[in-house]
Amino acid sequence: MSKRTVTELQTPSGSSQPYNKASPGGAKRAKPSQDEMGEFEDAWEDEIESDEDVRDGGEDGMDVDEEVLPAIEDTEDQPPAKDVYLPGTHVLGKDEILEADDSVYEMRHSMNVNWPCLSFDILRDSLGDQRQRYPATAYLVTGTQADVAKNNEVAVYKLTSLHRTQKDNADSDDDSDDEDEDNLDEDPILEFRTIPHHGGVNRVLSQPYHVATWAETGKVHIYDIRPLIESLDVPGYVIDKNRSHSPAFTINSHGRAEGFAMDWAASNGGLRLLTGDVQSKIYLTTSTPTGFNPLAQPFLSHTSSVEDLQWSPSEPIVFASCSADQSVQIWDVRNKGRKSVAGIDGAHPSDVNVISWNRGTSYLLVSGGDEGGIKVWDLRNVQKKGSTSPTPTPVASFNWHQAPITSIEWHPTEDSIFAASGSDDQVTLWDLAVEQDDEQSGMIETQEAAGREVPPQLLFVHQGQKDVKEVHWHPQIPGCVVSTALDGFNIFKTISV
Known part of the structure; x- marks a missing residue:
């Protein structure tokens, strides 16, 4: 099988895209x-x-x-010349695959799973924030899409020994034998615990030890996964199956209508969970000292499937939603009519699949559509219901992806950076703070000549997964990204973010 080797592509912003193409059979030449x-x-x-x-x-x-x-003259065959592999422009030939260029990664690991996982969440741990040292450790929770309903599970993964990606140091002048603990070449370790889950898992979200799952059966289950985490961390810990294998609470408000939209929020010592279904209904469930209390009256303004939900990072009574009706709506939970108070109708020309609310700059919201477009909105310009003001225009708009946007998320600490994933097998990293430099115009013209313009705000393109479903930033490891696709998980950190 031929390979297209990947090497560094400098984008107009001066960052890297790790997937480029080389001649078929691009084997690396060994140094004699x-x-x-x-x-x-x-x-x-x-x-x-x-x-x-x-x-x-x-x-x-x-x-x-x-x-x-x-x-x-060197009588040996020279290595094949490499040219930039540009998604959407170049097409892989028969029996060609992409091979990652690890020079543009600080860390890169992949994990295969028994069944595809449409959704996952990164669990916060007690190992500290702003972690930079290697090897790294990460905890994930996910749910499966098995062949039959009874084979599905909720799984908690503990990934350890995530070492820094090895670089080719053959040309280095440093002959020191000192061993760098950060650069040990060891295999990562995966440990996991599972609990049975009836029906495929459409969405998983944690807060912090409570995990909610949107099941394809139309039910939303809430689990206490603390015992599973403790069994991974404490040697000899025995799980009480009666406690951990059954949901702590099940929300039946949606009847048999399944859904994908969900978001947790914490305030005043309690928890609030929003869930939206394919029949355009949104329900709110709140925690009580004795359990959970689902509110009977739904929020109704959408006219089609609710695709995503986000609580406001600054106003605990406000949340946003997006829908297949092509709109983004803003809600106030105090509204007795359970109607949205503001919105963006026609936000995308097709379904609005995902949204993310900026936690640092709370008036910014980014959305991703079924047409592959990404748009950034200034919510200060959003029109209130009943207003005759024109529909607001996005402050930024990108059309890089060639298939539906499946996930989008702002960086947890950098207000201008966000990650997106699409059904075109790409994970992209963006920085709104990057502006086009006149000195880079030659490179931009070259990229346009190749058949496609590369936006200067596009920092990085990660490929190698098939049909990426969800992407998240690790909240405690700066720059670390985790993505899930039909063929498993990737966890990586680039040198550009």
């Missing part, structure tokens, strides 16, 4: 060892008479040091 090096030969293959001839010069009196020696 000292034992393989041949002895130096005279370029003209002349026989040197003696050392004195070398010192005194030839018949014309020219000293050898004054002669210009022609370049020595």
